[in-house]
Amino acid sequence: MDADLRQHFDRAVTDDPGADPGEIALAAIAEGGRIRRRRRQLAGAGVAAGVVALLAVVGGVSLRSEPTGPAGPPMTVAAAMMPVAAPSCSEKPVESDASDVAIFLGTEATDPQRSAVGAALRGDPRVAELQFESREQAWERFRALWADSPDFVEAVSPSQLPESYRLRMVDPSQYRGFVTAYAAMDGVEQIVGRVCPVSAPIGGVQ
Amino acid sequence: MTDTVTTPRPVDGGAPAGWGAGRRRTKAARDEEFTAFVESAATRLRRSAYLMCRDWHLAQDLTQQTFAKMYASWDRIRTGTNPEGYSRRVLMNLVFDQQRRRSGSEVVLADLPDRPDGAAAGTPELRLALVDALATLSVEDRAVLVLRHAEDHSVDTVATILGVSGSVVKMRTARALARLRSLLGEDFVDG
Structure with a gap:
């Protein structure tokens, strides 16, 4: 089936008007050289932020080639698996001052890793309330969410859905330090923080 | 306009001239290596860009921008990364940016034509x-x-x-x- 699909895509580009790679390279060297010079001139100035930001996104997240600059906003497992933030919470995850947090474990996380994260959270004075969502619970919720797309549900097995800890912070201002500590733990894949009112479900996700 | 070649100011001693020659050699080597990469990657990248945007002119433009950005950081890219994967990532980021910029004014796609039978x-x-x-x-x-x-x-x-x-x-x-x-x-x- 993949081979057939590949053929479909190949056919879709058969009207390619063509372009000379040598010319592309020359133009890129000219324009890229301009970018280099501009960047050197502006080194340190915030004006280069556009270029630097792109490179940070490119290098920071996975290819790890840009040592400076902040990593780009990570695309989250949560964004695809569970696009619904609780309606009363901030729709976009926040970097700081989150009141509610979901910690997603990698699908490869082991039992000891899960227990270690759970134990750390239970003993953490920054955590006001804590819940755990198992793979089965995640699967139920996922099925309900995508009930109108049975094909899609069919294509996903429970083992692909992440387990997660959901929690409410005692003090949102502690969120940054909190993330740093837990992001380093084995088995943790993604941490998503949101700003929620007290009435929201714990963790800020439905 | 800042592009003009500046003639090196005459300096006493041979060291600066040697340094300049070294730099030129480095640039020649870099350009050669970069050109080889573009030649191997351009067609596939441009076709992928087309599949993303449905427009060969735009695809060409996105490809050109991708390579320009890569050239600007080539010394860093060539060591320790996979340039092929990197180029895809730069391209997709450009596409995502473009989409974001346009989404306000983007014309809704025309209805798909009925699929001709058979x-x-x-x-x-x-x-x-x-x-x-x-x-x-x-x-x-x-x-x-x-x-x-x-x-x-x-x-x-x-x-x-x-x-x-x-x-x-x-x-x-x-x-x-x-x-x-x-x-x-x-x-x-x-x-």
């Missing part, structure tokens, strides 16, 4: 239909499909390029294929 795979109708159907997907789903199925990258590679997990790639693929199938008919994927 159109054989590979007829112009189906060829256009695939590109049109791709355009109805979210840009993220389209990116996954193009990298995964037009370029034949593994799930892991696509995940690395897009900075998401493998399961996200699998889910987006499944969702996107289901959508294509519903637009183009069952035999699109099975045939």
